[in-house]
Amino acid sequence: MPPHDDLRAIDGDVHVSPRYLAAATATGDPALAPLLDLGWDLEHDDLGNAYVQAPDRTVRLGYLPEGEDDGLWRINAYRDAFGPPTWGVCFNDSCPTEFVRAFTTALAEAYEQGPDAYLAAPDSRSVDREPFLAAAPLINRCWQLERPSGGVLAIRSPDGYAGLELTTGRLDPQAELTTRDARWQLWAGTSIDRPAWYATASTNTPVALLRAVTECVSDPAPLPRWREETYSYIQDLARLTSILPPHPPAPTPLDVQRAASRRSAALPTSSVPRWSTTSRPALRGPRR
Template identity: 75%
Template sequence: MRQPEAPQASEAEIDGDVFVSPRHLAGRTEVGDPGLEPLLALGWELRHDDLSNVFVTAPDRKVRLGYLPEGEDDGLWRINAYNDLFAPPVWGVCFNDSCPTEFVTAFTTALARAYEQGPDAYLAPPDPGHADRDPFLAVVPLIDRGWQFDRPHHNVFAIRSPDKLACLEFTTGHLNPEAELTTRDARWHLWAGTSAHRPAWYATASTDTPVPLLTAVTECVSDPAPLPRWRQATFSYVKGMASLTPIVAPRRAAPTPLDIQRAASRRPAALPASSVPRWSTTSRPALPGPRR
């Protein structure tokens, strides 16, 4: 006889670790380390100021990343690249303080790969005349996963996720180069939520951002796999729209008497209390909110 299905827990009843789906509604993690690791693994210089802002610089000084929890606005991650150390950036990317950290990590991982290939990779601007630099390539992962184009509005082309709660906008025509680096008036504008004016999170990329770096982000954003989060930290997903599934750790088999005997034979006679490793599933304190 078929057993009746167990009643599903409501969102309010779910606690602890959860999977959030779709992933563009997951919100940030409270730790930025994963976004820094691909660049630090290449030996990039790490420094910080007395406000706990973090700065990572490439060995040739031509790429710089700022992780700015105490910055002047809500741009938590800012990455700029330079042809000339004394000139304005060639391209710039910004992820705000609510953007899922996995999307930042996808970008920095692609950036690390491009940096190893040399300036022709990490400074190469989009070019429809080159098969591997056509800006349309950045949109292909979204199309392949069911995102659909909206009707163009003025000079903006937009493609939306199936649930209509994430959007990538591409603006045509001339843009102010300085505004692209310091505001949301950039060539590429990726956001999630119910409104572009008050998004749950956003990311921007200026005109000459290399296509493989953009594609890494759209691949990650549209990945159907959910993202793990601590339930109490899912403050930035769109309320009632994300699917939360409890993460259940696999049950471990009870140790056999032989297992216990082997463990006892390897254990020192006594361990000082300070040597006992401790851990917690709780998140680090939340970063300061935007000042804007």
């Protein structure tokens, strides 16, 4: 089982299926772990926001519970540590943490391989960097490709409660990093206009990193959550099943009476002495 799906790492009392209808977890630590395990620097500000940076400052992550908008996770990469971002990714505050962890796990692996891995932009001329490869896990798991409209290529989950949109044409690089008007947008809920959660990625985000997220999002395995932390309207859309089997009902007085009757009926009519370490030796009686 992949590390981002380790059910022992995040406990709960229900499984949520499909997993893209689960809410975010209470802590972001699981998504920070892959980068911190590489020895990346971790800092906090006075508000409680966390900032993680690669040793060479070419990748920076912000975990921003006290940020100015709902962009809880913002991850940027730089060819020049002092220049503008080469690409940027955002996960909002309701996005399931497992999906963020899938991205940071792939990012950690790419960073160890070198700049050509984590700065390689999508390229239709390259087999390994073909942009549509990011959507392959969705197509392979029966998500439906919709007819392109208005320069947007959309893929929708079988139940219609999640989707991926790829915008073609020219986009504003600054808007891609600060708004939802990005090249890629992944979402779940009843409407893309008011999603339960969303994630965006700018034009040059490496395909391998995006594919790690779509692979995790479309995984058929459920996610564990505490029932009270699931959204009320999501409970009407998702399937919630108990992680632990329910406790057997307490016996009624009639059950106790029946059990006693069965025990009485099972006793022999005459007792048979049995030897044990505490038994006294039988007395020798007269022979017949």
